[in-house]
Amino acid sequence: MWFLWAYIQVKILAPLLAVIQILIVSTSSLFLNNEHYPNQAKVYDGESFDFIVIGGGSAGCVVANRLTEVGNWTVLLVEAGDDPPYVSEIPAISILLGASFPDWNHYTVKDGVTAGGHDTGTIHQTMGKMLGGSSNINYMFYVRGNKADYDEWAAMGNRGWDWDSVLPYFKKTQRLRSDLISRSQSFSLHGSEGYLGVTSVRDKQTKKYFDAFKEMGHDILDDINGFEQLGYSVPSYTLDKLRQSAGFAFITPIKDRPNLFILKNTLARKVIFDGKRAVAVEIQESKGVIKTLKATKEIILSAGAVNSPQLLMLSGIGPKDHLEEMGVNTLFNSPDVGTNLQDHIVVPVVLTGESSTTLPILDDLKLLNNLDRFPASTIMGHVALEKNQSFPDYQVTAFPLKRGTLLATLMCSNVFNWNDQICIAMADSTKQDTLFALVTLLHPKSRGKIRLKSINPKDNPRVYADHLSNKGDVKKFAQCLLDYTSVVNAKSFMKVKSKIVDLKVKQCNRKPFASTKYWECYALNLLASQYHVSGTCAMGTDGVVDKRLRVRGVKGLRVVDASVMPKIVSGNTYAVVLMIAEKASDMIKSDNGVSA
Template sequence: MLLEILSYFDLKVLLLVIRLVQFLIVALGSIPLDFRDYPDQATVTDGQSFDFVVVGGGTAGCVLANRLTEVANWTVLLMEAGDDPPVFTENPMLSVLVLPSLPDWNHHSVDDGYSSQARQSKSVHHISGTMLGGSSSINYMYYVRGNKADYDGWEELGNTGWNWENVQRYFKKTERYMDSVKDTSRGFHGLIGVTKQEWRQRTNFYLEALKENGHEILDDYNRDQQSGYSAAQFSIADGTRQGTAVAYLKPIRDRPNFFLLKNSLARKVIFDHDKRAVGVEVTLPNKEIIRVNAKKEVILSAGAVNSPQLLMLSGVGPKDHLEEMGIEVVHDSENVGENLQDHMMVQVMLTGVNGLSSVIQSADPFFNWHRFPVPTLIGFASLNKSKSYPDYQSTVCPLGASHLMVMMACRQIFDLDDEACMKFISAGKAKETLNALVSLLHPASRGSIKLRSKEPEASPLINNGYFSNGNDLEDFAKYVEDFVSVANTSSLRSFGSEVVYIDLQQCKNFELGSHEYWKCYMLNTVGSHYHLVGTCAMGPEGEGVVDERLQVRGVGGLRVVDASVMPTITSGNTNAPVLMIAEKAADLIKVDHGACNV
């Protein structure tokens, strides 16, 4: 196999070749194609008015555009900083392989001098799609609702109407679960197709080992019981990625009350003398700056980084910070940009079965154009195996010997240096490997978003806050130790399975495999699951940036609808919860403006 003969120099060359191929594929996929049926660019003039102006054509924005234009006498303008998704984003296999070259906001965290120090950049690239559908057009497509306790917890924090019983119906409204077993807890008529992709010949052996290690084996982790391991579910149907640009925008391309601005950057929200949002200032593709007016509401759906940035650029945020940036204060809201949460993630590897079919298995991605390119299990677990609320998530992929995806994860997700990546690759030269991305589901640590500049084009300052609460590092080490203990089962011992330890320079004083080693390893290699939330959190007066109806406190005519409104992060991948939030928000808006009685 190719990777078996790599030297460090060869690895660098191969990475350059891979990036070039990714770039060329994306460039070809960016050629406009009439048959793709995305909505056309609208002609919008300075001062033109719409009932609703939605800022951000990502996951939530596309849902809102679809649902609000269901009211025939409402006009809705959706503005997106990017363009149509490149054609390859619709293909489950290609979109994963070329992800680093897809249009992205290119947000990077600041180097805090503490976490992620074994990463080459000493910071974290928070990938976020700049295109219609946003991150739903470029993510890894895992579909995870979260845990009942997540949403009951939101209501306990003062957010009436966000308990599990209430939000479950919006999950059901969103999804079209492609399974022959009908269950009343799942939705079967929504716009987002969801499939469970099983690779039983490749995964059953590992499921048996996990079962031996005390974990439940589930048919569906998106029902009431989440703790356990199961084949992964994806927002994929009929061989197509189910991003919101595909599922929610294509069907409304000809609605006469829908208007779309692409390649158009929102600069700030405009308020009147009563602190009511009345419009948005936007830079058009030709660099002309115009104002568009909102007769009913402005809605920010720009994501957990860009929504708080836009609020602060508009004068809604911490007073001292806005004055420092030279921005006139409209409303002093000290929690804008605070409460940043993320699922911290590390890469862990075990050696697996003998790699007798390594050539075939290493070609997995190229034989699976219609699905996620490699076999995948998802698990939710706690140190207390009887607990229903999980501590950590494992995304587990059995990969053939010398599999290309090992190197791509090491360099393109975790940004580790050649020496560390070669150790991962060398460990799997002759054996299949069990590659796991292990995530801390409920971090106590918090980060923040601050303005770098009052210029809208400037990326904000992202302080991850990883392990700012010391309990997270201690707990996370225990969770990784719990996961890798599967190597001690009789199933894996029969193949001589071993945990792969990377002797990082930063951890040279610790015994490999010790608790202190794992703490050091996680502190220095930690990356992001790309699940940033919480920076415009809903909550009661004096705490929340928005109320339980997602209206921005202290001003009028302005809502936030995206991952930033989550008061606490959910138990798992966040795309499905954002879909739910947007569907529920659409109903709230309709009720508030007399269009329906929900």
């Protein structure tokens, strides 16, 4: 009987809810005028601005905010999407509807080896196409990474990007609203006056799980962004009654600044150079009109780790052999443009819990009374396989779910797009309480690349993710999964006879269940993106950009977004991108004669 309910969830309810989601998002955009954002700027062909920022996502919103603090500078922000849907600001609803928000619709190139748990054999690389970008659709986790991440950046030739140097920028952007952290020893690491609201609250539903992780030797932390990162904690969220997207947090408060101009529904086609100096941007408006807009000081690419390297290559900066193959005149041979692609890959792990009497969906309906919160209790962990190691190897984002919930099914079918067989097995497991977790390999050695599909700026580039192409990553991921699932040996889990749910991965059915070989197969087939693509315009001694994020080989052009990370950090990337943009804004001011 319960299997029938699971089948109905996946085959009928999930597709129906997906249609309803699209209708809600569409109608909210059509009939609700979101007054939180500036009106569309009116520009003429050949018009000049001091700065042009390409991409109104997480980084671009911060840069536009900080540069317009200089009253006599004019700043144009060019965004390919529109204002975010009104419902994006409501935390609980935005999590459930995010998969239907405007998206760039990037997919990885099929490699024939990975992603067998997805019907297409490819991975949807979700990226928000709207003001605020993916910060409108992320899960709102505020994670800075580990001190060692930034010290390693500095050691790679990027002086000034060590932990002590970046911490002030994390603090500058943050407005902490958490009694839990305010009472902790790590309060000194946080800011309270920034644009970005951050909250953190512990709830009773997670206590028994924290007790289990503690029994297995893990520290329980008050602050995942404190002096120590290794351990389990409740997350910090980028929400303060409303979702703190970059658009809402950094553009709404300054929407009436007279020196801020925003073009929406406008595609940046390429950067135009006078010799080796970037002087203008060719843009295409929604009705197809192409214009050239000039920048007298600098052009800043904040289009993201897929679109920024695409724009560089369309503008003649990239690997010469590839540009010639595509018919693009090479302005500067920069072989590393688009390479070094990194991402956090996740797989789901479901552990069974107590047999409760909760009626199906009843717990989900309680969301209607708590729309200003994350829609599920959450536990976040960062774990090192070597116990003398100070930085984590994997991250756990776990949701204790009540019997009959639809949340697991929706995440499976509508967010990560695993196939029906897997989603039915996942839905079937909800006949009792479950601990649904996403386990993330934090430091993959595998590297992918971005390459042009054509010279048409409207054509999405090719994303060669090459996830787990390094065999060491496969083995490491399997070790992480073995380590995490050992929690079923904790007393509270053994008491309820907790089991690892078999998600029926057909490619792995001949492997001994939950063995090392099984987890290796499982990781290869169920991997999905955590949407943390980075590294494709990496900074470094010989990188695409220098330590001040200036594009090598030309003048007047910088990249400011996740693509400049030389190595991906130990956690979610939203907070990190905001920090990069804050630091870059000070560099831009300083290099243009204004003290930060």
